[in-house]
Amino acid sequence: MNIYMDASLGLKYNSPQQQARVITENWMSENMYCVMCGEHHLKHLENNKPVADLICPACQNIFELKSHNGHFGSLIADGAYDTMLARLMDDNNPHLFVMEYKRKECIVENLWIIPSYFFTPDIIIKRNPLPPTARRAGWTGCNIAWKNIPVLGKIPVIYQQEVLEPKFVCEKVSATMALATSKIQARGWLMDVLYCLQQIGKEYFTLDDVYAFTDYLQERHRENHNVQPKIRQQLQFLRDKGFVEFLGRGSYHIVNKE
Numbered sequence: 001m002n003i004y005m006d007a008s009l010g011l012k013y014n015s016p017q018q019q020a021r022v023i024t025e026n027w028m029s030e031n032m033y034c035v036m037c038g039e040h041h042l043k044h045l046e047n048n049k050p051v052a053d054l055i056c057p058a059c060q061n062i063f064e065l066k067s068h069n070g071h072f073g074s075l076i077a078d079g080a081y082d083t084m085l086a087r088l089m090d091d092n093n094p095h096l097f098v099m100e101y102k103r104k105e106c107i108v109e110n111l112w113i114i115p116s117y118f119f120t121p122d123i124i125i126k127r128n129p130l131p132p133t134a135r136r137a138g139w140t141g142c143n144i145a146w147k148n149i150p151v152l153g154k155i156p157v158i159y160q161q162e163v164l165e166p167k168f169v170c171e172k173v174s175a176t177m178a179l180a181t182s183k184i185q186a187r188g189w190l191m192d193v194l195y196c197l198q199q200i201g202k203e204y205f206t207l208d209d210v211y212a213f214t215d216y217l218q219e220r221h222r223e224n225h226n227v228q229p230k231i232r233q234q235l236q237f238l239r240d241k242g243f244v245e246f247l248g249r250g251s252y253h254i255v256n257k258e
């Protein structure tokens, strides 16, 4: 994998956004492999799909690319809010590549893959509609809240210009596949509990550590009046999938998947 991008491809475009899009997308199709099945190349998807960008010819998984010159910060600007929410509910929701590049050197600095099943409505944040004076007045975009995505779901492919071993990346992705659930509500609970475990930040934790987030979780799931049983249910799910070990007496251990 060559982390340098071909800047000459952008020459025929005037807008910097379009130049960046062509250069980064071309780099992806020349260099990026499928993190789901290990296939060596990804292909551009036909133009009639406005948001999804690349497809794996072997396993048919779809990938979207978001790229940014320099660091993204805590929010990633995304497309139209309604479109994004609708796509979330779709089983074909694409996986997301997040790229940070350096425009001047035309080099890929960081690249992460976020498997689609880590996306929940809480991660998509509605922006204010564009003002009446704007060309696309009333259009409402959205941001992706980077910090709300569990660490497990942000898998580095290139980190500080270092290309990570594809086999290792694919293994990390496949270790998370057990968390894939197409039911959006179940996914929300699961990701929220994972987020709590991440905030607890300990390899060994107790049920009380997680119960400390009861108010937080209640706020996010107002329709549910059994938050603590729900927490236990998610911990059982994580145990069944091999992410958490039950040690008895309300003690748990996070299984290191690396």
Ligand SMILES: [Zn+2]
Residues within 6 Å of the ligand: 034, 035, 036, 037, 038, 039, 056, 057, 058, 059, 060, 061
């Ligand atoms: Zn594939």
